[in-house]
Amino acid sequence: MYRELSVCRACGYPNSDLPTLKQTTAGAMGVYDRMDGLIPVFDLGIQPLANDFAAKGDERAGFYPLKVMYCPRCTNAQLSVVVDPGVLYRHYSYVTSPSEALKRHLGQLSGLMTDEGLGGCSMVEIGSNDGAVLDWFRQHGTDVVCGIDPATNLCNEAKARKVSCVNSLFDVEAATTAMKIIGDFPSRVLARHCFCHIHDWKEFIAGLDALAGPQTVTFIEVPHAHELLDRVEFDTVYHEHLDYLSIGAMKALLANSPFYLYRVEKFPIHGGSMVLVLRRRSSTQKEHPSVAEHYEREDISGDRWRVFGEHAHRKIAALAKEVTGRVSRGERVVGYGASAKSTVWINACKFTTKEIKWISDTTPQKQYKQSPGSNIPIVDPGSLTRELPDAAVCFAWSYFPEIQAKERLFVEKGGTWIVPHAERNALVAI
Numbered sequence: 472m473y474r475e476l477s478v479c480r481a482c483g484y485p486n487s488d489l490p491t492l493k494q495t496t497a498g499a500m501g502v503y504d505r506m507d508g509l510i511p512v513f514d515l516g517i518q519p520l521a522n523d524f525a526a527k528g529d530e531r532a533g534f535y536p537l538k539v540m541y542c543p544r545c546t547n548a549q550l551s552v553v554v555d556p557g558v559l560y561r562h563y564s565y566v567t568s569p570s571e572a573l574k575r576h577l578g579q580l581s582g583l584m585t586d587e588g589l590g591g592c593s594m595v596e597i598g599s600n601d602g603a604v605l606d607w608f609r610q611h612g613t614d615v616v617c618g619i620d621p622a623t624n625l626c627n628e629a630k631a632r633k634v635s636c637v638n639s640l641f642d643v644e645a646a647t648t649a650m651k652i653i654g655d656f657p658s659r660v661l662a663r664h665c666f667c668h669i670h671d672w673k674e675f676i677a678g679l680d681a682l683a684g685p686q687t688v689t690f691i692e693v694p695h696a697h698e699l700l701d702r703v704e705f706d707t708v709y710h711e712h713l714d715y716l717s718i719g720a721m722k723a724l725l726a727n728s729p730f731y732l733y734r735v736e737k738f739p740i741h742g743g744s745m746v747l748v749l750r751r752r753s754s755t756q757k758e759h760p761s762v763a764e765h766y767e768r769e770d771i772s773g774d775r776w777r778v779f780g781e782h783a784h785r786k787i788a789a790l791a792k793e794v795t796g797r798v799s800r801g802e803r804v805v806g807y808g809a810s811a812k813s814t815v816w817i818n819a820c821k822f823t824t825k826e827i828k829w830i831s832d833t834t835p836q837k838q839y840k841q842s843p844g845s846n847i848p849i850v851d852p853g854s855l856t857r858e859l860p861d862a863a864v865c866f867a868w869s870y871f872p873e874i875q876a877k878e879r880l881f882v883e884k885g886g887t888w889i890v891p892h893a894e895r896n897a898l899v900a901i
């Protein structure tokens with residue numbers, strides 16, 4: 472049900488006989504960057520699939536190796552195995568969170584598109600999920616929209632919003648169907664946080680080649696490995712995320728394609744995201760200065776990845792100690808937000824219902840199911856103020872400011888937030 476990945480997905484190393492790319496990273500090359508082949512840099516052992524939320528007694532997708540390999544040639548980092556997408560996405564329950572942070576972000580994204588002279592017109596979204604993002608763009612001046620998503624349940628939700636959706640993985644055929652729906656080449660293609668889930672990047676580029684007209688601009692939003700390393704956000708390492716992308720890796724991937732990296736912009740959403748803007752090589756637009764600026768600043772190396780791994784294991788130990796310490800003092804500890812990240816933390820910390828009683832979540836598809844691996848029950852979001860536990864681990868940490876504001880009563884009644892990756896002193900920050 473999974474296969475090993477022994478070749479870099481971005482540049483083909485070590486199979487390709489291309490010379491090692493110039494290391495443009497701000498840091499010096501270390502021991503790890505001089506090693507041959509793909510280098511193991513972070514290992515969480517055997518883990519469940521992060522979104523395999525299932526009802527009690529339902530069939531589970533099982534456990535798979537979760538290890539990151541670093542490519543010293545193009546600085547891409549990728550998982551050591553690819554889980555069969557039929558297994559990975561069979562019962563997919565990830566739904567784009569309808570948060571204030573997302574609305575703010577879409578406003579900023581829309582601003583970037585306007586800056587590129589792309590107001591109104593049409594948009595195709597790859598990985599359109601439940602259609603919420605396209606619905607937002609339609610309400611903010613985009614005339615025609617169409618989504619493409621492999622999850623049938625989510626496509627149906629998009630259609631209920633009156634957002635047209637092609638129920639398929641993204642390939643040439645899906646691109647052609649989407650074009651028939653919108654009646655022309657789209658002015659914009661958007662792919663938010665799905666690029667590193669894509670099993671075959673060559674097929675993605677072929678699909679984009681079919682979809683993008685001479686003037687189409689493509690916006691690919693991904694987490695930047697640079698920030699992942701800076702903030703030690705190891706909880707974004709799970710089986711759906713096949714790659715931890717760098718600008719160097721994207722350049723390597725596009726090297727022999729009809730597209731080039733035209734612009735790079737950073738945004739604060741999800742603890743730091745990067746939008747890679749692609750144009751056709753035939754475009755007359757010159758590369759935007761932001762590409763060189765961000766590429767020069769990109770500090771990614773095998774040694775940084777190794778340090779990241781050590782730091783991540785310290786964070787895991789710190790959360791395990793914090794929670795087990797509280798439980799042994801008789802406190803009731805719960806989780807807030809059954810994010811995929813929560814699965815990574817919970818399994819890395821080896822928590823069971825003894826440590827985390829339940830996890831509340833706003834997503835109806837997750838409620839009354841169980842967290843993968845630990846079988847911790849997922850409950851409705853009202854549980855926090857109804858049951859007033861002593862402490863709650865905010866596993867939806869990237870939304871913490873709005874959650875804290877929304878759940879004021881919890882703290883007023885004596886509850887304590889434990890927040891992964893937080894830097895504020897007033898909280899129990901991990």
Ligand code: TMP
Pocket residue numbers: 567568570807808809810811831832833834837852867869870874
């Ligand atoms: P995400 O980080 O992958 O978007 O997942 C966040 C999870 O947290 C998602 O399942 C929805 C949940 N959530 C809440 O339960 N309450 C909230 O206020 C927010 C913003 C998210």
